[in-house]
Amino acid sequence: MKYTNRRQSLGSQFSRTLFVIPSGELRMRSHSVAYRFKVASDFLYLCGVEVAEAYLVVAGEKSYFLSDHIGAASALWEDVNSLMSEDLEKLFNIEFAAVSKLQDILQDHLRDFDRLAFPVGRSEWLDRTLLEQVSFQNRRRSRFTSIPLALCDSRTLVGRLRHKKEADEIDLMRMAAQKSSAVYQELFQKNLLGASERDVANFLESEFMKQGMHWTAYETIVGSGERGTTLHARATERILRSGETVLIDAAGEWQGYCADITRVLPVGKSFSKEQKTIYEIVLKAQKEVLKKIRPGETLASLHETAQQFLLQGLKEAGITGEISELMPHSTSHWIGMDVHDPSAYVDESGNAVKLSEGMSFTVEPGLYFRDKSSAYYGIGVRIEDDVVVTDQGCEILSSASKEVEEIENLRSKLELN
Ligand SMILES: [Mn+2]
Numbered sequence: 001m002k003y004t005n006r007r008q009s010l011g012s013q014f015s016r017t018l019f020v021i022p023s024g025e026l027r028m029r030s031h032s033v034a035y036r037f038k039v040a041s042d043f044l045y046l047c048g049v050e051v052a053e054a055y056l057v058v059a060g061e062k063s064y065f066l067s068d069h070i071g072a073a074s075a076l077w078e079d080v081n082s083l084m085s086e087d088l089e090k091l092f093n094i095e096f097a098a099v100s101k102l103q104d105i106l107q108d109h110l111r112d113f114d115r116l117a118f119p120v121g122r123s124e125w126l127d128r129t130l131l132e133q134v135s136f137q138n139r140r141r142s143r144f145t146s147i148p149l150a151l152c153d154s155r156t157l158v159g160r161l162r163h164k165k166e167a168d169e170i171d172l173m174r175m176a177a178q179k180s181s182a183v184y185q186e187l188f189q190k191n192l193l194g195a196s197e198r199d200v201a202n203f204l205e206s207e208f209m210k211q212g213m214h215w216t217a218y219e220t221i222v223g224s225g226e227r228g229t230t231l232h233a234r235a236t237e238r239i240l241r242s243g244e245t246v247l248i249d250a251a252g253e254w255q256g257y258c259a260d261i262t263r264v265l266p267v268g269k270s271f272s273k274e275q276k277t278i279y280e281i282v283l284k285a286q287k288e289v290l291k292k293i294r295p296g297e298t299l300a301s302l303h304e305t306a307q308q309f310l311l312q313g314l315k316e317a318g319i320t321g322e323i324s325e326l327m328p329h330s331t332s333h334w335i336g337m338d339v340h341d342p343s344a345y346v347d348e349s350g351n352a353v354k355l356s357e358g359m360s361f362t363v364e365p366g367l368y369f370r371d372k373s374s375a376y377y378g379i380g381v382r383i384e385d386d387v388v389v390t391d392q393g394c395e396i397l398s399s400a401s402k403e404v405e406e407i408e409n410l411r412s413k414l415e416l417n
Helices: 002-013 041-047 085-090 099-112 124-141 154-163 167-188 197-210 225-229 273-292 299-316 404-412
Strands: 017-022 055-059 062-066 095-097 115-118 150-153 221-224 245-249 252-254 262-266 360-363 366-368 380-382 385-389 394-396
Touching: 002 041, 002 055, 002 062, 002 154, 017 041, 017 099, 017 124, 017 154, 041 055, 041 154, 055 099, 062 099, 095 099, 099 124, 115 124, 115 154, 124 150, 150 154, 167 197, 167 252, 167 262, 167 385, 167 404, 197 221, 197 245, 221 225, 225 245, 225 380, 245 380, 262 380, 262 404, 273 299, 273 360, 273 366, 273 380, 273 385, 273 404, 299 360
Parallel strands: 017 115, 062 095, 115 150
Antiparallel strands: 017 055, 055 062, 221 245, 245 262, 360 385, 366 380, 385 394
């Protein structure tokens, strides 16, 4: 019912728009082996099925599921595009057709719509097919309407529906964040001396899997030493050194929902004085932002709060620098089925979206010292948690330790040489 309801609200909220939502195609990773298939989030959101090369058409109250593999019993070689029996329950109330029927279905319905929405530019085949259809429709359309058939991007519109999370979505997001947080607790108690960034990434990813998660929510970021000042440092073979910190931005995906967590920890047992100074400034700013979250605020106002407290902390510590250089990224982004959920940041009048119950996003202020003349050169700190807006404030979904004392306590139990 959940998926039927979502398709119905899409159809009724955008009653003049016909949607074509592809599940995605397999892409080759090497000569004969494809990348692991990741279904398009909009498709998963609207039908709950993880198959490749399928298309969902939502035409008002009527929906179609297009696939060339319906009824393909047990596949001998590959089953990535075959429907399982549990999928059929999710596709209740939907009409099945072969992919070759797409043009016919569009011809039957498009005359009742003013817009055709699909993820423009995602698939060459779909782009070409739908453009041909628009061209065809517009040639004969003038016989019954003066409104041209317009094309638009489906992601923006489905993103509006996905913006406020339903209760069961919040449960899944909480699980993703909690399981990912548990992995951080393991990491805090791990001896990292002599390990490479790659070792750390491998450890985190295998722990996500041990938590039952199917995948990482995004490519694991591990930046040790001055590489912590690169915002998205890929894990390399660089060996972690005593006295350095390591910035880790990693999380898993739970049943299609993402977490996004960043922590910075000392490679040894404790932070240096300079590292601790910066860490505390960022932590204070992050906590002030978390306190401020409630319906009616905007991500822009939260970003201002973060900058204000970072600046205040820097000033108190006697550190100078441009905030736009020290923190070159935003404080928040939407999160959900995608780690950067595609919902808009401004409303139709161009004003910042006001937070309301069920919206979920990250809070991740940071400071990165890339100027070699600074006494703080090479220190990179970002502290990131995931939240969902409640009626009065927010629920913080992730719970990995972030107090200096807590982290140093966990690190102090290590048997280091
Ligand atoms: Mn993030």
